[in-house]
Amino acid sequence: xxxxxxxxxxxxxxxxxxxxxxxxxxxxxxxxxxxxxxxxxxxxxxxxxxxxxxxxxxxxxxxxxxxxxxxxxxxxxxxxxxxxxxxxxxxxxxxxxxxxxxxxxxxxxxxxxxxxxxxxxxxxxxxxxxxxxxxxxxxxxxxxxxxxxxxxxxxxxxxxxxxxx
Numbered sequence: 001x002x003x004x005x006x007x008x009x010x011x012x013x014x015x016x017x018x019x020x021x022x023x024x025x026x027x028x029x030x031x032x033x034x035x036x037x038x039x040x041x042x043x044x045x046x047x048x049x050x051x052x053x054x055x056x057x058x059x060x061x062x063x064x065x066x067x068x069x070x071x072x073x074x075x076x077x078x079x080x081x082x083x084x085x086x087x088x089x090x091x092x093x094x095x096x097x098x099x100x101x102x103x104x105x106x107x108x109x110x111x112x113x114x115x116x117x118x119x120x121x122x123x124x125x126x127x128x129x130x131x132x133x134x135x136x137x138x139x140x141x142x143x144x145x146x147x148x149x150x151x152x153x154x155x156x157x158x159x160x161x162x163x164x165x
Contacts, residue, residue, distance in 0.1 A: 061104035
């Protein structure tokens with residue numbers, strides 16, 4: 001698997017996690033500012049984080065969803081938490097297919113972000129432009145269900161994190 005140098009540490013930590021569970025890393029599924037996601041031979045996905053803050057946010061959300069037995073939100077599948085490693089900053093989860101909602105690294109638990117109203121308004125307008133109007137209605141339902149039922153305030157919504165079938 002050819003990994004760019006800036007992802008070498010993440011791939012090494014994914015490999016260490018996988019070796020400890022007797023499976024292998026297959027491929028890079030995605031990457032971003034906060035880390036990278038790898039598929040495994042299990043077959044599962046490993047999300048490896050650059051920073052503990054985002055690892056803890058995402059892990060907290062997945063634990064909350066697991067506590068409530070959540071498999072889907074507004075008809076969108078949510079990955080299930082399968083394991084974690086605090087030292088390696090790795091979360092193991094199921095692989096989902098569209099429609100899905102994932103990536104909780106920028107989400108807030110129990111308290112919404114303390115953004116000024118103008119920032120919140122701009123954020124909403126920007127998000128509305130990347131989805132069709134029908135899709136945006138579903139995205140709003142997903143966000144509202146996560147907030148009301150589970151205390152999760154989703155902030156990183158875009159077509160890569162909220163996919164439609």
